[in-house]
Amino acid sequence: MSLDLLQSIERPDDLRALSPDELLVLAAQLRERMVAVTSDTGGHLASSLGAVETIIALHRVFDFSFDRLVFDVGHQSYAHKLLTGRNTSFETLRQKGGIGGFPKREESLYDVHDSGHASDSLSIACGLAVARDLNGGFEEIVALIGDASLSGGMAFEALNQIGHDHRNLCIVLNDNEMSISRNVGALSLYLGKARMSRSYTLARDTVEEGLGRTGRVGRALVNAGEAAKGSVKKLVVPGMFFEDMDIKYFGPIDGHNIGSLEEALRAARQFDGPVLIHAVTQKGRGYAPAEARPELYHGIGRFDPRTGAPTNGAGATPSYTEVLGAALVAEADQNEDIIALTAGMTRGTGLQEFKQRYPERFLDVGIAEEHAVAQAAGLALGGKKPVVAIYSTFLQRAYDQIAMDVALQKLPVVFCVDRAGLVGEDGATHQGAFDLVYLRSIPNMRIIAPYTARDLRLALHTALSVSDGPVAIRYPRGATPVEAEPCTTRGDATAGEDCSTQVKDAAAAAVSPDADTSASAERSVAGIHTSLLPIGRANRLRSGKDLALLALGSLVPVALECAELLCEQGLEATVYDMLWVKPLDSEAVRKACSTGLVATLENGSLEGGFGSAVLEELARQQRFPRVLTFGLPDAFIEHGSQETLLQDLGLTAPDIATRIAQTLEKR
Numbered sequence: 001m002s003l004d005l006l007q008s009i010e011r012p013d014d015l016r017a018l019s020p021d022e023l024l025v026l027a028a029q030l031r032e033r034m035v036a037v038t039s040d041t042g043g044h045l046a047s048s049l050g051a052v053e054t055i056i057a058l059h060r061v062f063d064f065s066f067d068r069l070v071f072d073v074g075h076q077s078y079a080h081k082l083l084t085g086r087n088t089s090f091e092t093l094r095q096k097g098g099i100g101g102f103p104k105r106e107e108s109l110y111d112v113h114d115s116g117h118a119s120d121s122l123s124i125a126c127g128l129a130v131a132r133d134l135n136g137g138f139e140e141i142v143a144l145i146g147d148a149s150l151s152g153g154m155a156f157e158a159l160n161q162i163g164h165d166h167r168n169l170c171i172v173l174n175d176n177e178m179s180i181s182r183n184v185g186a187l188s189l190y191l192g193k194a195r196m197s198r199s200y201t202l203a204r205d206t207v208e209e210g211l212g213r214t215g216r217v218g219r220a221l222v223n224a225g226e227a228a229k230g231s232v233k234k235l236v237v238p239g240m241f242f243e244d245m246d247i248k249y250f251g252p253i254d255g256h257n258i259g260s261l262e263e264a265l266r267a268a269r270q271f272d273g274p275v276l277i278h279a280v281t282q283k284g285r286g287y288a289p290a291e292a293r294p295e296l297y298h299g300i301g302r303f304d305p306r307t308g309a310p311t312n313g314a315g316a317t318p319s320y321t322e323v324l325g326a327a328l329v330a331e332a333d334q335n336e337d338i339i340a341l342t343a344g345m346t347r348g349t350g351l352q353e354f355k356q357r358y359p360e361r362f363l364d365v366g367i368a369e370e371h372a373v374a375q376a377a378g379l380a381l382g383g384k385k386p387v388v389a390i391y392s393t394f395l396q397r398a399y400d401q402i403a404m405d406v407a408l409q410k411l412p413v414v415f416c417v418d419r420a421g422l423v424g425e426d427g428a429t430h431q432g433a434f435d436l437v438y439l440r441s442i443p444n445m446r447i448i449a450p451y452t453a454r455d456l457r458l459a460l461h462t463a464l465s466v467s468d469g470p471v472a473i474r475y476p477r478g479a480t481p482v483e484a485e486p487c488t489t490r491g492d493a494t495a496g497e498d499c500s501t502q503v504k505d506a507a508a509a510a511v512s513p514d515a516d517t518s519a520s521a522e523r524s525v526a527g528i529h530t531s532l533l534p535i536g537r538a539n540r541l542r543s544g545k546d547l548a549l550l551a552l553g554s555l556v557p558v559a560l561e562c563a564e565l566l567c568e569q570g571l572e573a574t575v576y577d578m579l580w581v582k583p584l585d586s587e588a589v590r591k592a593c594s595t596g597l598v599a600t601l602e603n604g605s606l607e608g609g610f611g612s613a614v615l616e617e618l619a620r621q622q623r624f625p626r627v628l629t630f631g632l633p634d635a636f637i638e639h640g641s642q643e644t645l646l647q648d649l650g651l652t653a654p655d656i657a658t659r660i661a662q663t664l665e666k667r
Helices: 012-017 020-041 045-050 052-061 078-083 121-135 153-165 186-195 197-212 216-236 240-244 258-270 288-292 320-334 352-357 369-381 392-409 435-440 453-465 501-510 553-568 586-592 610-620 642-648 653-666
Strands: 068-071 141-146 169-175 248-254 274-280 338-342 362-364 385-391 414-418 446-448 471-474 539-542 547-551 573-577 580-582 598-605 627-632
Touching (some): 020 052, 045 078, 052 078, 052 141, 052 169, 121 169, 248 258, 258 274, 320 338, 320 453, 352 362, 385 392, 392 414, 435 471, 435 580, 446 453, 547 586, 573 586, 580 610, 598 653, 610 627
Parallel strands (some): 068 141, 141 169, 169 274, 385 414, 547 573, 547 598
Antiparallel strands (some): 446 580, 539 573
């Protein structure tokens, strides 16, 4: 299909000149463009495919160079980008220096809010409406929110004020029955009933018409029905939830019928007060593979646009997410108290197998991270072993619950912090840069960051053995490294804080300091582990007299490569896989000071992260060696591939080796 019509759209105003038939052609061309580009760049395809007609209708009714359109999350914004001057640059989607995968204020005057996290659009729109009224303005405020985001507590808090203030505000509810996974919860069921309300309305009107023709008795029944309609409607007509909050409800309407959408939007503009338009859409609309499996195309990598099949191929090793998911199932096979929780991210956090095997012990709470963590606290109080799997960038939304509901009471909740560190193309709102900072500040919290699949399994087994406080397991996006021989030295120092006598004794029996652990560390690949990691103990991977590299998680392989490069220059480096951020291996830090330089390496924020922990430990020990810290700067990291971002930030082995060599040379 030719893209001539799409290419003729230079700005949204051009849409108003198109006929209904031309609008259908344009919708098809928008979808064709999205599939063609995301097949090469990856992206949030299914959500954007489902919102095409909604975006067209919004831009035909409103002038968003003056009015304000607020996206929730923004993963449905590709049509908006294509229609607001970014069609020619759309091939750069999610690439470094190109356009972002979510709305960004710096990209376009049509982007009013940097979206990326769920359930915030109604609060942003509410604030814009208040500012408009205080300024004496006339612009229309529109919020586009999905049904999954509407279930978030923040959205309910905003609805509470929106209904109370009664300001002019239009909410478009894009109801596709999904977030990343299938939606869950009572609100999802409620909206499902609302989708059927048109049938109810037609049946009611038919009955009333028939009764009205049967004479005086029939008319009396109709009149009685009219008098009682307010109360009856509340019982049987969905939408009354919003009406009772003093928010006018229109719908449900076909979210793929541009004419119906425009009619509802124009009616909303005439209404005094807040309005909610309930538009029912199909996620993945117009692309057969995405229609069949929309959850796979919510956030997908490169794929063949003809078949929809991924083209990046399976990695030589499983991803960290896959390893964690399989290990948790193995643990649950042996411990019936284990309960897995996630927040609308079943597949993303690798819990689909757990859900299938133990549905009664699996809880997907929807987009409600705060509730997930607080519920985990309740499960722990009830004697269960809750495991909460959430992406790093989303877990930060539950900071208060982690601190007050879990850590304060020393509850044994395990946090599986997925996508920790740089995640790449999703950009600033999704980089897992801050988990070490916010978790390390919480008392009673233990934090471990394994880098091999073997140690990730061991970390989970160890965390589940802790009974006197929470443990966070931090791991990155991507494939686990090909594992060579187990580390030469497990626990190169005196043990730090021990979680319990049981853990201490088991660890001491399995691993002794400065001992070769190649036999004791190896367990079955898929099965449950019987050994425990010593709490607060680092692994020494190689020894050298000139400097010490204290590395964490995904930067351990970088440290090993860096040591090899330095060796070629005649510099011998000790390399530690530090494993534990809290408690830190204080003895490993002390021994590192015997060399000429200490360098810390982490895939996280330098402000308050692992490097800060090492510096604090050095201060406590009153040791002041020369120290270099490598990690993420005090900035929000924009989109780009993980490899490109690491290069730009100087976190590759050659970059680190060069800086270290220069520092030692200056000395």
